[in-house]
Amino acid sequence: MILxxxxxxxxxxxxxxxxxxLADALSxxxxxxxxRLQVPSLTWLSEALDPGELIRAGADAATAGVxxxxxxxxxxxxxxxxxxxxxxxxxxxxxxxxxxxxxxxxLAGIDxxxxxxxxxxxxxxxxxxxxxxxxxxxxxxxxxxxxAAESGVRLVLKTHEEMSSHEAVALTxxxxxxxxxxxxxxxxxGLEDPVVAARRVLNVTHTLFVDDAALERTDRGFARHLVxxxxxxxxxxxxxxxxxxxxxxxxxxxxxxxxxxxxxxxWLSYEPHASVPELLALSRVAVPSxxxxxxxxxxxxxxxxxxxxxxxxxxxxxxERGVLAVDTGEPES
Numbered sequence: 333m334i335l336x337x338x339x340x341x342x343x344x345x346x347x348x349x350x351x352x353x354l355a356d357a358l359s360x361x362x363x364x365x366x367x368r369l370q371v372p373s374l375t376w377l378s379e380a381l382d383p384g385e386l387i388r389a390g391a392d393a394a395t396a397g398v399x400x401x402x403x404x405x406x407x408x409x410x411x412x413x414x415x416x417x418x419x420x421x422x423x424x425x426x427x428x429x430x431x432x433x434x435x436x437x438x439l440a441g442i443d444x445x446x447x448x449x450x451x452x453x454x455x456x457x458x459x460x461x462x463x464x465x466x467x468x469x470x471x472x473x474x475x476x477x478x479x480a481a482e483s484g485v486r487l488v489l490k491t492h493e494e495m496s497s498h499e500a501v502a503l504t505x506x507x508x509x510x511x512x513x514x515x516x517x518x519x520x521x522g523l524e525d526p527v528v529a530a531r532r533v534l535n536v537t538h539t540l541f542v543d544d545a546a547l548e549r550t551d552r553g554f555a556r557h558l559v560x561x562x563x564x565x566x567x568x569x570x571x572x573x574x575x576x577x578x579x580x581x582x583x584x585x586x587x588x589x590x591x592x593x594x595x596x597x598x599w600l601s602y603e604p605h606a607s608v609p610e611l612l613a614l615s616r617v618a619v620p621s622x623x624x625x626x627x628x629x630x631x632x633x634x635x636x637x638x639x640x641x642x643x644x645x646x647x648x649x650x651x652e653r654g655v656l657a658v659d660t661g662e663p664e665s
Contacts, residue, residue, distance in 0.1 A: 335561070335568045337641040340542075341368025341401070341582040344376075346633050354389055358396040364633075365642030368399040370446065370582060374436045377402075381421075381436045390441030401580075404433055404445035404487070407476060410460050410468045411450055430476045434483040444486045444538060444580075446513055452493040452521065452590065456602050466499055470506035477509040488513045488538045493521045493590065496605040497529040504536045511538035514575075516566045517545045520556055521590050522603055525610040530571045540575050541584035542568065542640065547618040552593035554618055558586055560627050560635040565617040568639075583636045585629060 344351060347360040354377065361369045371377060377400075378385035393400045406414040407426065415426055422428030437445055449469050455462045473487065480487050490513035491500050497519055504510045514537045516526035544564030548555040561583075562568060572581075593599050600606055627635070637643070 333562050333639060334641055335639045336572050336581060338581055339367045340640040341370060341580060342366045343370045343584055344372055346585045348630055348633060354392060358393060358398050361398050362396055364637045367397060368401060370401045372403050374402055374433050377440055383439050386436055386439040394441060400440055400442050401444050402437060402442050404447045406450060407447050407472060408450050408465055408469050409472050410465045411454060414450055427475055427479060431479045434480040434485040437485050438483045443484060444488050446488045446490055448490050448492040450494050455494045470503050473503060473507035473510055477507050481509060486511055491515050491518055493518050496522050497524055497532045498605045501533055512536050513539040513541055515541040517543045517586055520545055521592055523592060523594060523606040523611050523614060525613040526566045527570050528610055530574050534574055537575060537579055539580040539582055541582050543584050543586050546623040547614060548622045549618045549620050552591060553595045554592040556590045556592060557623050559623055560632050561639045583640060585632055
């Protein structure tokens with residue numbers, strides 16, 4: 333089933349094969365029928381952020397007909413350990429790190445950098461409450477968006493598992509110019525109906541991240557199981573019909589299985605956005621037992637690319653290790 337015939341992108345870590353360098357990755361991207369590649373960092377393109385190497389990377393991508401985009405990383409001043417690598421690039425300053433990477437990005441022809449605020453366990457942090465983390469991140473992003481824009485680069489905040497769509501939209505209000513990377517599969521972890529959330533974020537969405545999941549009913553609530561695109565609970569036909577023509581579409585294969593323990597005492601206190609209508613909507617599509625699927629990551633990639641109008645991925649040659657071969661350093665979700 334083809335859900336979309338619009339141009340789509342892929343993420344480096346999901347590509348079949350080893351993809352040891354940009355040439356391999358560009359080849360794998362075009363073989364899949366994709367026209368955009370998200371790399372894990374600018375330092376993956378050039379460890380020293382060398383201008384010549386970055387310009388050549390951009391030129392090689394353009395020759396291959398592939399648009400490059402990149403992950404900037406975690407930006408959370410209240411959890412500095414999560415942003416240490418970026419701060420190091422700025423000689424100890426997180427904001428200077430953003431500026432340096434943004435300048436490097438433009439040399440490689442990249443005009444969007446993807447960020448997150450943290451990880452799921454940040455939401456239940458008792459030492460640094462998540463509300464404080466969000467407030468701090470908002471103040472920082474208001475400056476960071478301006479710094480990145482000086483180089484012609486936009487910052488795109490992903491709706492990661494720790495982030496509700498309500499909170500993400502609120503951050504775009506605090507930091508004008510900040511855009512969102514909408515990942516419906518992630519919002520299931522916070523009891524959000526993907527279609528309702530899509531309508532909530534529509535006006536500030538830069539990238540739509542495509543994956544799918546099934547919800548299993550458990551004694552504690554739900555469990556999220558990852559399944560091939562088009563076989564889970566995300567109503568992709570409706571969501572793809574909502575997003576604007578300028579919205580980038582990227583296949584993004586998640587890795588982690590999460591519990592959604594809304595029946596546990598106190599859990600809902602950490603998810604103040606959760607609503608009865610959305611919980612009921614998810615309950616209607618949840619299944620009583622874990623889905624019986626043996627889809628490998630490679631098969632999920634092939635089926636996801638096909639659903640987005642891509643080409644069948646050829647069998648790997650001997651010695652290739654498969655979709656998960658590259659340790660890119662990107663956070664799994």
